[in-house]
Amino acid sequence: MRTLVCFLALVLTAFGGVAASDVIRIGVVGPMTAMQGQHHWHGAVMAAEEINQAGGIVAGERSYTIELIQVDSNEMVSVTDAVSAVERVVGRVHFLVGGFRTEAVMAMTEVAVEHGVPFLIAGAAADALLAGRVDADYDEYKYLFRVAPVRSSDLAKLSILLLIDVVQRFREDLGIAVPRVAVVAERLEWADPLVRQVEQLIAAPPPQGLGAEWVGTWRPSARAESVSSELTAVERADAHIIYTALSGPVGVPFGRDWGRLEVPAAAVGINVEAQSDKWLDATGGFGAYAATADIYAREVAVTERAIPFVEGFIDRVGELPLYTAATYDGLYILKAAVERAGTLAVDAVVGALEETDHVGTIGRMVFDEKHDLIWGPQYVTGLGVQWLDGEALAFWPKNWRPDPVNLPDFEFGYPGAVPYQIPPWVLEHWAPEND
Amino acid sequence: MYWLKIPFRFLRSEVLALPTRVIAVLFVAVLLLFPFMTQDTYLLRVVVLTAIFTIYAVSWDVLSGYAGQISLGHALFFGVGAYTTALLNLRLGLPQHAAIPLGALAATAAGILVAIPCLRLRKHHLALATLAFPLMLTGLVFMFPGLTGGELGITRIARLATSRLVEYYAVVGVMLAAVGVLWKLMSSRIGLIFHALREDEVVVRALGINAVRYKLLAFVLSGFTAGIAGALYAHVIRVAGPSNLDLFMSFQPVIWTIFGGAATIYGPVTGVFVLYPALEYLRAIPAYRMLVFALLVLVILRFMPEGIGTWVRERLEVNCPHCRLRNAFTRRTCRACRTELAS
Known part of the structure; x- marks a missing residue:
């Protein structure tokens, strides 16, 4: 043959x-x-x-x-x-x-x-x-x-929008007005501009920024087999949310250590390993509630x-x-x-x-003039997915307001998207806190 | 007629007398006539890449096979050659014929840089030390993405030539020249000293030979040759990226050379020209490709531990017990001293 x-x-x-x-x-x-x-x-x-x-x-x-x-x-x-x-x-x-x-x-x-x-x-x-x-x-x-x-730059926008959604959830569900955000990004070049952009946006006041507090950035290797030291530092920094930018195999140890240590901070951003259907098996079941940018999910039209x-x-x-x-x-x-x-x-x-x-x-x-897909509402947006009840379910876009200043009434979302859920151990840890 | 007799006599006494030389001449002839047999761009590309990797493997043979300076990080020289030519071509607009030699010179400088701290190291200590260098350069590549392109690498490098035919003859020509020059060098006093360095460095020093100088020379020759391979590769593939520096790239010349026969020059040539096209041919069975390839290498090394090139040579030729001259296996007496050859 x-x-x-x-x-x-x-x-x-x-x-x-x-x-x-x-x-x-x-x-x-x-x-x-x-x-x-x-x-x-x-x-x-x-x-x-x-x-x-x-x-x-x-x-x-x-x-x-x-x-x-x-x-x-x-x-x-x-x-x-x-x-x-x-x-x-x-x-x-x-x-x-x-x-x-x-x-x-x-x-x-x-x-x-x-x-x-x-x-x-x-x-x-x-x-x-x-x-x-x-x-x-x-x-x-x-x-x-x-x-x-x-494209990567649009993927970065998408991941920041997911972060905004989770910040909003902390404000609404826990009454934390200024959530603290840690950044965990693999030490690769693609993540550098994203990290810089996110660090600026976290502390900037709305509507341009998130109006949150940046507590630090940790950069493990893309091939690291354990992220427990970084996560311990994140916990000590009292972060409520971890923004992730992980495309390499480090995504699995991150998910495993994050769930195993029950780090009291919700993880959201880009984690390519969490896009796989084998995510929960790979993390020994500890990857539940992790959230990542993706383009496919079950039951979302x-x-x-x-x-x-x-x-x-x-x-x-x-x-x-x-x-x-x-x-x-x-x-x-x-x-x-x-x-x-x-x-x-x-x-x-x-x-x-x-x-x-x-x-x-x-x-x-x-396609735009560079033969790349046009990103945005009514075009291709990507999804935010979260591992809930053993499945990757879409939570974003749902009631997304792409232009709250000029189009305050325009909301965008896909049928089938479910609300984001703060991991229960995170909810329990931060429940008493009210700013 | 008299003038015709001279080359004919040379051909009869120096080439036709030995089967391996006949094979070598036929190999070169087929290589040069190959584009007349097919214009298939895929087949031409396979031979071009095979020729580039031959240069690369031969460079490892000089350093590790001959001089015994085991390098497990040879991708450093290949990568330096590739990145330098890419940067010179893209950033300074230097043409290929200027950028490639400069890439090779940069790899030579890398060879000296590696040699200086490694001169006192031997065997596995040296091997481990050399392994570290491409990892360090990979770190630098990621540290300065603005210059090196980071994990994407440097792209849009100028093509080596405007047509595949020119590219073919350019690469094959450089390969034949590099192999020929290194063959002559390794057959000279330098090659003899490299052999001695590998076998017993103390004896070399006891003979009053400057071992450090010759080790350095091995690194320089090897770095320059591997740099040429890397630079050619960058212009053929049109991308110089971190994969040029990875472990796979470092181990490949080791496999090719040991498969063909180390410390022979013809060994790595044989190794690459057997293994690389074989790996391409095995695309017919993609699921088992790497498995069959690994089994092939294992079987050959099990039954031909000196390498396939050496094994074939030993079957086709015998050394005269008296004058050590090589003779075709069909001869009963030595072609020089007429000593009876063992059957």
Whole structure:
């Protein structure tokens, strides 16, 4: 077997549709031995099956079925491997979707643009994957788009909004007018601007800031295996809330130590490990009540497509989709673009992709001039999820007022979002305190 | 006709007389003619990367195989070469042909910097000390993200060449030149002293040879060569990032060299040209790729502990017991002194 090709052509004649005469080959790129890559693949397979069953992609006079090619990038281990994997298929595919590790995605997308193959990134958040490339050298990098997750800078905004929500909960439920906030961020460069921004916002008066008190910042290694010393220091600083910026494996020891020590401070922010369905198992059950930014959650109708997709994915794979499963939306976006273009000619499809206005599973997906998703209410916002009763449930946006000054009556939220709950041991610890 | 006889005689007596030399000539010929056999960009890219990693592996062989200065942090030189050429190309706008040698020189300087504190260390102490250097540089990379790009690395580095064909011949040419130069050097007095350093440093000093100078030379040669590999890599991949400095990158030349045969120069060449394409070929079975690869390495090392290159050479050639000259295994008498060869 020379290549691992998953042929998903579901013959349309069985449904009385148009006879499939051509195929569109899409390479699904990801670390296929890791969960992130597997979710890339499952998301794409779900979309391809649905599209093929519904008649495929009709462009002009011709109809196409989708054929997926699995591209195991092994990018967690080797960037060179990732580049070779893409190079191996780039001459045989019309489009590429996926990618996870930022440095590898940088290198893989260089191969894609060299061959003029559109690459829809679904897994790496760094702004610099598109900013400084598409806008600086459009002719070379016009083939790159991002469908998930939201870019890092928007992810930062989202995490701060979650912090604001939790601060508000402390004010309302415990009557603490000026909650004390500690920052625990991994020692990586992406977190640096976020930490600086959060430190300023915490103490700034509303509406620009949170009107809270910043008690300190702790920066463990992204690969730390214990965070108990940092958490003990946080407890000694009398923090009510811990703002987290954790993307690496340190997220698990943080959740485990935080729950095990019953640190009397609610944890909210970014914790990529807490986005996994295996979070509670990984933390020995101590990760309950942790809250993080995410894009998928059970039972929240971000759009009309969100719940069917999430449930369908859980039925198929047995776990909640990671953000890499947004290859599902990537394929639908490609379908719509090819149909609008009426051809597979790359420049025409790129032009059509730029006109995308697609209601996907994570929101209304529209690309800006850098080919990144527009973030905000009515577009893609992301979610705040909290681990409650063994499940990751969305608590944000719910009654969110994006512009309280100019639009004081405009509230935004998704059906199915539940209120944020302060962890019971935190509630108990701070209940007597009233400022 | 007379002038034709000279190269023909040389070919017959110096190349065709030994099977391994025939293999080497065929290998170079296939390498140079490869683009005439296929224009597949993937296959060309595989050979290009194989050639770059060959330079890298050979550099480890010089330092650790020949001179016995075990380096487990060789990615330092590779990474310094990659980052320096990337910075010079991107920030100062230096063209590739200027940035690459300067990247190699920076790696040479890194070699001296590593050598100075490590000169008194031996064996596993030295290995552990060298392991620390790429970790330190990784720390610096994250400490100055404005300059180094942090975990994203430096991107949009200029392509090595405008076409894949030019890129192919540029990299393969540099690889052949680097291997050829190091082969000659290691066959000279320098290589002999490196061997002696590895076997018994005290004896080397007792002979009045400045061991420190030769150790330093090993670091310099190795650093420069690994720096060339790193610089070429940055222009081919177009990203110089922290992965250039990680442990995986440090261990790879060790695996390649030991697989092919250490302290031979041809060993790392064999190792990389067998293992790297094999790993690519194993993409056909992605789920078992790394497992099969690891088993392949283990089996080879179990049955060919001196490395596959050395094993093949020992099967194809025998040393004359009298004059030590190598002869093809088919000969019954030595081609120089006519001594009978053991069957």
